[in-house]
Amino acid sequence: MxxxxxxxxxxxxxxxxxxxxxxxxxxxxxxxxxxxxxxxxxxxxxxxxxxxxxxxxxxxxxxxxEPDPDAERVAYSWDAVVAAIGNHQHFIRAALEQPSFGPLNLNTITALTRTGNEYTLTLTVRYRPIDDQKHATPAADVAFAADRLLTSDPSDSERATAELLTYVAAT
Structure with missing residues (x-):
């Protein structure tokens, strides 16, 4: 309603x-x-x-x-990923895939960079075993991966990927 x-x-x-x-x-x-x-x-x-x-x-x-009091108040991972990429300065748009008819495909995202590159991103749920000494990847490791992309003459897509990794590490 x-x-x-x-x-x-x-x-x-x-x-x-x-x-x-x-x-x-x-x-x-x-x-x-x-x-x-x-x-x-x-x-x-x-x-x-x-x-x-x-x-x-x-x-x-x-x-x-007026908010729907029966609405679910859950933030979904795919929405968070689409919003993070779509709001990043090097991307024009990010959206969940949708066929001509039917529901959204919640595991496939299309992202378009300002330099004209279009990527199809696939979300895959994977459970990582957690041991006592290693937890989720720390932000420093993500930032290091971004820096490694920029060590030689990076392409526009590598530069955009590095910027996205730096943004993810910062958040």
């Missing part, structure tokens, strides 16, 4: 200063290479106006939706 949008209730926003929500959204849109113009937004605004690369103008309206 779809929920109806309701007026934004600034007191219920999880952000410390909900009056700046429109400003934050406008800033996020400005970082997209596919959006050529974003109108200035002020605290308390309920809309954000922008223009895409084709010159089409759009207006985003901020409307709060």
């Amino acid at each position: 779809p929920t109806e949008p309701v007026a934004t209730d600034r007191d219920k926003s999880p952000l410390s200063n909900a009056d700046h929500d429109a400003v934050r959204i406008a800033d996020a849109l400005r970082s997209s290479p596919h959006i050529t113009f974003v109108a200035p937004a002020a605290p308390g605004d309920e809309t954000v106006w922008f223009r895409d690369a084709d010159g089409t103008g759009f207006e985003l309206s901020l409307a709060a939706v």
Whole structure:
């Protein structure tokens, strides 16, 4: 059952200063290479106006939706991976694969780099035996792997992979 949008209730926003929500959204849109113009937004605004690369103008309206109390409150690994790659500075897009008809393929992600390389990433669940002395790969090991990619003359895809590894290590 779809929920109806309701007026934004600034007191219920999880952000410390909900009056700046429109400003934050406008800033996020400005970082997209596919959006050529974003109108200035002020605290308390309920809309954000922008223009895409084709010159089409759009207006985003901020409307709060009451949360579904029966909804599952779980963060799924595939969503986290797609969001992390999609938000990385060297990638344009990351999305779960979806056939023409049917549900999303939750173990296959397509990622597109800013240099035009497209990757199909496959998530595979593997259980690693944990012994007393070795645990999950520490961030230093991930950062070291990123540095090794950059030791000689790296290609654009190796550079993008190294940047992604450095981002993962930092988070």
